[in-house]
Each structure stands twice: as C-alpha cells, then as structure tokens.
Amino acid sequence: MNKFTYSTAILDAYNFLLKNYPEVFVIGQGLWSPWYVGNTMKDLDKIFGKKRIIDTPVSEAAVTGAAVGASLNEMKPIVVHPRMDFMMYAMDPIINQAAKWSYMFGGQSSPSITIRGIINRGGEQGAQHSQALHSLFAHIPGLKVVLPSSVADARDLLIASVLAEQPVIYIDDRWLYDEEDNLPEAKEINLESINPCIVREGHSITLVGCSYSTLLLKKITKKLIKNKIHPEIIDMRIINPFQSELITNSVKKTGRLFVLDGGWGPCGISSEIISSAVENVDPHFFKSKPARLTLPFTPAPTSKFLEKEYYPTEKKILNKILKIFENNL
Numbered sequence: 001m002n003k004f005t006y007s008t009a010i011l012d013a014y015n016f017l018l019k020n021y022p023e024v025f026v027i028g029q030g031l032w033s034p035w036y037v038g039n040t041m042k043d044l045d046k047i048f049g050k051k052r053i054i055d056t057p058v059s060e061a062a063v064t065g066a067a068v069g070a071s072l073n074e075m076k077p078i079v080v081h082p083r084m085d086f087m088m089y090a091m092d093p094i095i096n097q098a099a100k101w102s103y104m105f106g107g108q109s110s111p112s113i114t115i116r117g118i119i120n121r122g123g124e125q126g127a128q129h130s131q132a133l134h135s136l137f138a139h140i141p142g143l144k145v146v147l148p149s150s151v152a153d154a155r156d157l158l159i160a161s162v163l164a165e166q167p168v169i170y171i172d173d174r175w176l177y178d179e180e181d182n183l184p185e186a187k188e189i190n191l192e193s194i195n196p197c198i199v200r201e202g203h204s205i206t207l208v209g210c211s212y213s214t215l216l217l218k219k220i221t222k223k224l225i226k227n228k229i230h231p232e233i234i235d236m237r238i239i240n241p242f243q244s245e246l247i248t249n250s251v252k253k254t255g256r257l258f259v260l261d262g263g264w265g266p267c268g269i270s271s272e273i274i275s276s277a278v279e280n281v282d283p284h285f286f287k288s289k290p291a292r293l294t295l296p297f298t299p300a301p302t303s304k305f306l307e308k309e310y311y312p313t314e315k316k317i318l319n320k321i322l323k324i325f326e327n328n329l
Contacts, residue, residue, distance in 0.1 A: 001184055006148075007177040009155035010040040014078075016155075016186040017162050018048045021076060024162060027054040027067055028080030028116075036082040037118070038177055064090035064115065068098050068167075071113040076162055084117030084171065085131045098167035099142030114161045119173040119211070119262075122307055127299035134210070135261075135268040137169045138240040144168040144191065145240040149214035150199075151181035153237060160191035169240075173212045173262075194238055196246045202232035205256035205324065208247055208273050210236035213260040213312070220318050229325060239269050244276040251277050255287035258321055260312060265294035293320050 004012060017024045030036025032045050032055045045053040056063050060081060067077035081087045087094070094115060102110035121130045138145045146161055146168060148154045154172060161168040168191070199214065200221060207217045214235040224231050232250050251257050257277050261270040270292040277290060293312055301310055 001182040003180060004151055004155070004183050005177060006151050006154045006172070006179045007038050007040045009151045009183065010158060010172060011042060011044075012183075012186055013155040013158035014041060014044055015047075016159060017078075018044065018052060021162075023074060024076045024078065025052040025054065026078045026080060027056060027063055028082070029056050029058050029063070030082050031055045031080060037080065038174065040172075040177075041080075060086050060089035061093060065093040065097070067113055068093045068111050071098075071111040071167075072101070072109055076112050076114075078114045078116060078162060080116045080118075082118050083120050083129050084133055085128055087115070087117050087133070094137075094143070094167075094169075095140055099140050102166070103142060110165055111167045112165050114158070114168045114170055116158075116170045116172065119171060119175075121175065121262075121300065121311065124302050124304050124307070125300075126302035130300035132171075132173075132211075132263045134171050134239060135263050138242070138269060138272075139267075140240070142167065143240055144238065146170045146191075146238050147211040148172065148237065149176065149209070149211050149235050151179055152183055155183065155186060156189050157191075157194065157237065159186060160189040160194060163188060164191040171211065175212045176215060179215065196234055196236050196238070196243055198232060198246065198250070199235050200231065200233040202230040203254055204230045205232070205258060205321065206234060206247065206250040206254045207231045207258050207260070207321075208234045208236065209260045210239060210269065211262060213262050216312060216314060216317060217260055220314050220321075223314075223318055224321065227322060227325070229321070236269070242272060242276070244273075244280060247273060247277055248280040251281045252285050255285055256324060257290040258324060259290070259292040260317060261292065261294045262312070263295060264297050265292065266297060268294060270294050288324050291320060291324055293317055
C-alpha cells in the first residue's frame with residue numbers, strides 16, 4: 001500500500017495506462033503546466049514523450065474532434081479540459097459525434113474516448129470558470145458520466161474509463177485534490193462493474209451525493225450522530241447510466257432522503273435522484289418528504305464574500321438535514 005492524494009492518484013492512473021497501453025495518448029491545453037492541471041500530470045511529458053502528452057493551442061472543438069477521430073482508428077485518447085466550462089466549445093464532437101456514433105452505425109464501431117473535465121470553483125474565478133456541468137452531460141444518451149469522490153476512485157475510475165469501449169466523461173474536482181488515502185497497486189478495471197456504493201451504513205436517513213458533495217456528507221457524520229441521527233451515505237460515482245436500485249432500497253430502510261449536489265437544482269442530478277425515489281418507493285415508506293441542497297440558481301459570483309454564501313457548507317447542510325427531523329426523531 002502506498003499513500004496517494006486524489007491528484008497523485010490521477011497521476012498514477014496516467015502512468016499505469018501510458019505504460020501498459022501504447023494506444024493511449026493524452027491531448028489538451030496546458031498539459032505540461034501545473035497551473036492548468038495541478039500535479040495530476042507531473043512529468044508525464046518527460047517520461048512518455050511529447051508525442052503522447054500533446055499540449056495543444058486553445059481550440060477545444062478541434063482537439064476533441066481530432067481525438068474522436070483517433071478513437072475510431074483503434075487509439076484510446078484522453079482529452080483534458082482544464083476547466084470544464086470550456087468543454088462547451090466542444091459540444092458538437094462530444095454530443096453529436098461521440099455520443100451518437102455507435103447508435104448510427106449499429107454498434108459496429110464506437111469512439112473509445114475519455115474526456116476529462118476539471119471542475120474549478122472558488123478563488124474568485126467567477127461565472128465562466130466555476131461551473132459543474134455534470135448534469136448536462138448526464139442528460140445525453142450514449143455518454144457515460146463518471147464523478148469520483150474518493151482517492152481510490154480518482155485513479156481506478158480513470159483507468160476503467162479509458163479501457164471502456166464507449167465515450168466517457170470523467171469529471172474531477174480540484175476541491176478534492178488534497179484528500180489522502182493508502183492504495184494498492186493499480187490494475188485493470190471494468191467500468192461496467194462500477195456501481196453506486198454505500199460509504200457509510202445507517203438507518204435514520206439516506207444521504208446521496210457525488211464528487212465533492214460526497215466528501216461534505218461524510219464530514220458532517222459525527223455532528224449528525226451527536227444529534228442521534230445515523231445517516232446512510234451513498235456515493236453515486238457514475239450518474240449516466242443512472243442507477244437507482246441502491247437508493248431505492250436505502251430509502252425503504254431509512255424512510256428519509258436528502259440529496260446534496262454541487263450543481264444547480266432545476267433539471268439536475270438531485271431532481272433525478274428524488275424523482276426516482278418517489279417513483280420507486282411506495283409512499284408509506286416515507287417518514288418525511290425528500291429534501292435537497294443545491295447551488296442557488298444563478299451563475300457563480302466573483303466576490304469571495306458572495307462565494308461564501310453561494311457554495312454549500314457543512315453548517316448549511318447540517319441545518320437542512322436537522323430540519324427534516326424537527327418533531328420527527
């Protein structure tokens with residue numbers, strides 16, 4: 001077992017893939033610069049060469065389109081968008097090409113491409129550099145959407161994504177980069193075997209999150225227990241395809257549901273989680289109505305003072321959950 005942070009776990013995934021699979025290459029802007037990608041790609045260009053770690057001009061559409069083409073010719077590209085906000089420039093190759101190709105050609109070929117979008121928030125980066133757009137991509141059939149919250153998943157889900165035969169959107173969050181854990185050596189992983197998981201068993205309420213939201217839910221556990229609330233925490237891990245069975249069974253046990261999401265509420269993943277529970281869990285199981293906490297429905301502010309109000313905090317989450325239990329413990 002070796003100690004990794006979330007970011008160095010991503011680096012370990014790259015090392016494993018580039019060492020063992022000659023068809024893997026990485027392309028995008030800023031790949032040789034810690035300012036863009038942190039230490040998640042440190043020295044990869046020196047180890048594997050600049051023909052496999054390709055730092056490009058700023059042209060998201062061209063880079064992503066070229067990678068889709070390469071993936072149809074037996075290559076396994078990883079496209080990196082250091083701020084996922086600018087993946088918007090690449091929507092045509094992602095949504096109209098990569099997501100549709102297998103369906104249009106009867107499954108005879110499929111783009112085996114991984115598109116890594118990095119969520120950057122806080123630090124007064126403002127509305128155009130702070131978005132978490134996972135729900136947007138989860139709406140598109142033909143794309144798998146992966147959001148690791150743990151150090152182990154940061155590495156293992158990247159490996160599984162690249163080895164998959166379908167297009168995958170892999171989304172990591174800079175607010176998780178300093179989390180630490182001990183991991184065994186990297187190995188091959190089948191993405192089809194990855195499902196939502198229970199990261200803490202409980203009986204009082206089902207808490208559901210993904211990516212950084214899962215970490216926040218884990219952080220408030222001790223405070224909930226002090227209030228005689230024993231939460232069951234579910235980490236979604238993959239939001240497309242959406243899998244509801246684990247949530248359904250948990251809510252049947254706990255009778256309560258709370259969803260935390262780092263995106264907006266309308267048409268978001270929190271909406272899907274709650275609606276699936278309402279559809280699949282008989283009303284008599286519910287001890288209270290489902291609740292959620294999401295970002296305010298407005299673009300992210302630039303002011304650091306407004307940022308403190310904009311993003312979910314442990315205090316806000318705790319208060320929202322405690323309200324569910326008012327007069328109902």
